[in-house]
Amino acid sequence: MTIKIGTRVSSLAVAQALEVKLKLLDNFPSLSIKIKTSGDKYAHANLAEIGGKGLFIKEIENALLIDSIDIGVHSLKDVPAFYSTDLTIPCTLKRSSPYDVLISSKYNNLQSLPLKMPQ
Known part of the structure; x- marks a missing residue:
């Protein structure tokens, strides 16, 4: 299963996605896991003018809804x-460092x- x-x-x-991958493999070693990244389309735009932080997850949400990915990180x-x-947020990772x-x-x-x- 992939x-x-x-x-x-x-x-x-990407580091967070790799952490999720490792945790999944710890519990399900026979899984095949691929990480699919997507670039931010609006990297140089003023965030407040184009929709705020929520804009960053729109592409991930859409990919989940059309089943092109299984998990969004x-x-x-x-x-x-x-x-x-x-969609739901079924889990969150424990924070590495506070x-x-x-x-x-x-x-x-x-x-x-x-x-x-300064010295």
């Missing part, structure tokens, strides 16, 4: 509160950090 996993082409999305941070009523956060009393965001920290 399972097709659909995801975006970004490094993070996407970052939960980009999934809108309301999505297709024909330490990917910036806490600073001096810098407001990553862009304001100096390229080299």
Whole structure:
């Protein structure tokens, strides 16, 4: 049996899809799993003007609905509160590291950090 996993082409999305693949193979070693990526059609557009973060999952949702993929993998941070009523989110992966956060009393965001920290 072959399972097709659909995801975006970004490094993070592909890494998450690979993690799903490995977890499936741990439990079902005889599966054949293929990862199908799709590029973001609107990579250079202003996100707010073209539909927000939910736009990123539209292609994955459509691929699921027409059965061209079996599983869609996407970052939960980009999934809108309301999505297709024909689909469900049956599971989420445990977060690898809770330490990917910036806490600073001096810098407001990553862009304001100096390229080299002062000595």
